[in-house]
Amino acid sequence: MSLTEAQRAEIAAHGQETFSTRRPTVAALEAMLYAPQEVLDHGFLRVIDYMGDDAAIVQAARVSYGRGTRKVSEDAGLIRYLMRHRHSSPFEMCEIKFHVKLPIFVARQWIRHRMASVNEYSARYSILDSEFYLPDPAHMAAQSEVNRQGRGEILAPEAAAEVLDILREDAMRTYRDYERMLDGENGYGLARELGRINLTLNTYTQWYWKIDLHNLMHFLALRIDPHAQYEIRVYAEAMLKILHAWVPTTAAAFEEYRRGAVTFSASMMAVVRRMLAGEVVEQAGSGLSRREWDEMMATLQAPTP
């Protein structure tokens, strides 16, 4: 994570003011406010603001006059019920705002989640910093043989080093040329909106991103998944930690009913029922394709976490 002295000072100054409020307040999240959490080599994620807490979900679901909460166990039961039955609207009543620094190719995946608000740093208006993502050798993988959109084996150390050299040199050269094209004195004074087209997709950008709790969990469910690209998954994992600090009851229900949950198709359910009745079922007679059979068996035989 590369923050300048000036940026660190700005963040620190901002974080020191405290105010009195009658709004729902979450101590564990207040403690994390503004502090950037490192993600990837130069990226970060920090919470800028939030609205609501676990009780606000209960309050909205009950359309209450007051706080609307009852016994802790009753409130948790309601939240679990809402999550299990996909009643999404009470979760929309909480909101969170992040400041994120992330590579452009990650930003391109991220923005596909439309139910959120975004203000991105403008490279038409400003000059981007010379910061680009270089994968850690531990994550530098070959194309998967079985999954057309996934990674396979880790590259051998020597190959990884060579690939890193290529990435670094290309990013540095295109950035140097970007600077030279923009430079009004010793370069060409090119319009910023044109100069930026020379940058590589691993260049870092940053944005303010605001989303409600329901849509955040939808984002997390998709991006924490092992099939998500590693470079966006690490942002999702950082947000999941924040989720637990912010709305612990909701986060526990999310783990139970979304992240840890498994969906079986109609045909899979038929197989599971036959198995539970003691029948030995094989793929051939299961009505499932080989691929679905394998997916199902992997799930059924997975060790319970």
Added chain:
Amino acid sequence: MSLTEAQRAEIAAHGQETFSTRRPTVAALEAMLYAPQEVLDHGFLRVIDYMGDDAAIVQAARVSYGRGTRKVSEDAGLIRYLMRHRHSSPFEMCEIKFHVKLPIFVARQWIRHRMASVNEYSARYSILDSEFYLPDPAHMAAQSEVNRQGRGEILAPEAAAEVLDILREDAMRTYRDYERMLDGENGYGLARELGRINLTLNTYTQWYWKIDLHNLMHFLALRIDPHAQYEIRVYAEAMLKILHAWVPTTAAAFEEYRRGAVTFSASMMAVVRRMLAGEVVEQAGSGLSRREWDEMMATLQAPTP
């Protein structure tokens, strides 16, 4: 506004807790939190929570590390610029949540604004109160002769009284029958989701409604308009006051560039230009329809507020 003792007590109890926060806080809005503001005969509007302030808009527009604000005049200039050029995303960075009690026919107009989150009191799950909207005689108007979807003259006092009697009696009778159908002991024990279909559209419902500042202003621009039905306009007017308390700079820019602004079509602009050049233009040679001509002239000759 009809609140039970229990509801008043709940609201009062809720409002007394204060917390320490590092989040942006608006004193003028804190002072209004939770307190129901009367709208129509039994309705209300109250702020339950909010996120962000004028500075948060500036901060997001600048994608800042710290608070991001500069001189007051510079910040105001930026907000005015964003409003004038319809840069909506920074305004999406603020959020507000209301608890609203409103007649069902108003709720049906309101819900057409899709960019918001709603939790409505469920008449499948609970029994609605016996509260229904009766217009004040001052707003009891005849069908407009010129506008197919508007009101014309106020009814004569006697006629208004008779109409009120009809409305009151019909609402009371259908409510009494609703109660009787639901009553499991002396009535029929009918399912609540069926019994409610007997209620009239002026019955009050309530909901939690959450919206971002950009979409709130869009709602206000449409619903504060004199063409909006009176019964929704009064809610919009109550929200506009809240807007001024919450984000005064933005609210001022809204008055200047949205509410007080006028849009002229291409043909109207051609006429305005001819007029400014000293030409006397009449409808016949204006290229405008009679209706558009009248609209334009009304605007041009309106007294400046």
Added chain:
Amino acid sequence: MSLTEAQRAEIAAHGQETFSTRRPTVAALEAMLYAPQEVLDHGFLRVIDYMGDDAAIVQAARVSYGRGTRKVSEDAGLIRYLMRHRHSSPFEMCEIKFHVKLPIFVARQWIRHRMASVNEYSARYSILDSEFYLPDPAHMAAQSEVNRQGRGEILAPEAAAEVLDILREDAMRTYRDYERMLDGENGYGLARELGRINLTLNTYTQWYWKIDLHNLMHFLALRIDPHAQYEIRVYAEAMLKILHAWVPTTAAAFEEYRRGAVTFSASMMAVVRRMLAGEVVEQAGSGLSRREWDEMMATLQAPTP
């Protein structure tokens, strides 16, 4: 279903024109175009227009230059894959538009699905017909004892008849008063936007409703569910038939992976795994609440359809 002669003639006239197009066209859906399908006592649902077919989903998923389809089995495999892994964007590439006549209380549930476009018949502008929903005695049920928002036993015939009388008389009286209040000659000439507030929630309204295929399936998954209120479920069932005519491959995948699918929570999965390993598990030692246990067992022991 109550259509006037004039309405039937309009529909018939409209349906007779045919045009030549190079767009994807679905013969089975063309055959259903415009024809109203009866729902409830006076309601209907009819397809007004559509865009795309099964192949359009494949084409978009492959970002093809031409039609993009390959062998039928390959295309079906891709559609099943997209459905299984919740890749929703290719399904958004198809669109359908309905004209629906439905009771207002159903419209109020329906409109909660925000990802759709709506044009509703305006009771500010026009006068509503005297048509209101009266439940068939076979669906006239008592409040459920176990489910606070559901129906229980069917009412005894005599009680049902009495409830129907109440509903009918209240609806007729409020409608008569509505007419009288609006009537400019023998009544009060009240503004339509005010007169309508006297109508009961079972009054029929109508709208044009347009939605993409992804969001339509989301609507169907929620509203075909046995927990949905009967009066909206019948509309969903009528739409499901249309889905099968329009996009048969997608509809089959929907039945397999959405409607017929079952989701187990993390704790349920732990129990299923223990059962498959031959262990006899009881609720007490399952880690599940009684309610969740019952839900799970009902699913596991359900006869495969």
Added chain:
Amino acid sequence: MSLTEAQRAEIAAHGQETFSTRRPTVAALEAMLYAPQEVLDHGFLRVIDYMGDDAAIVQAARVSYGRGTRKVSEDAGLIRYLMRHRHSSPFEMCEIKFHVKLPIFVARQWIRHRMASVNEYSARYSILDSEFYLPDPAHMAAQSEVNRQGRGEILAPEAAAEVLDILREDAMRTYRDYERMLDGENGYGLARELGRINLTLNTYTQWYWKIDLHNLMHFLALRIDPHAQYEIRVYAEAMLKILHAWVPTTAAAFEEYRRGAVTFSASMMAVVRRMLAGEVVEQAGSGLSRREWDEMMATLQAPTP
């Protein structure tokens, strides 16, 4: 525009089938279906499908049983009324789907319009072609001195040529390295999702993009504006032509009430009223900032097109 022989053949084959339909059909748009229209050096835009026409807007606004159209002048009057008063829902009843090839930096601006559906060619799954955008020297401009996010003077021919050389060489080198990193035999067999991060932002991507008519006009209003970046504006201009072919009455109303319209703020209106009353107003006494004064005067003195 660079299409391979195979792509041209696929497009041609697709376009030859015709079908019989009872749906609204627009001959002028049918004639344009599938044919790619050149935009920038390698990009294109082509219409893949559409739903609805001018009459469908009228039909939805009237919630008609039949076609719903009346006299041509009445229908046009209604469409103009809807456009003038920003009644957006009837325009949502038409839909269009495009296949677009565009540089990634343009795609990043474009995707900010969230009310649309997108399927993008996946560089995790497939290998991108070696195609990148190089500005025409006529559009190779220096940074504007007055507008921080705009272009100023065109570069001198020699400077433009040098900048082009830089852009071309950087794009070619990073693409060559991309290929080498991916190559499993002579290169490193790197995962596609990692290799792509080395590409520059002027690399072309492509997508299927579907949007309703209301949101399309919103997109056009923003992106046809002279303040929009040239490289996205040319796509908007190509779409505007398609708009005129598809829904000519709506397109004319769009030109009159949106594109050619001018909005004056409350303070500007006060000035215009004083001017029309014969007063000579200067910036000093106008209540407007210098910038707003200049904007207003430019509008008032613009030659009528």
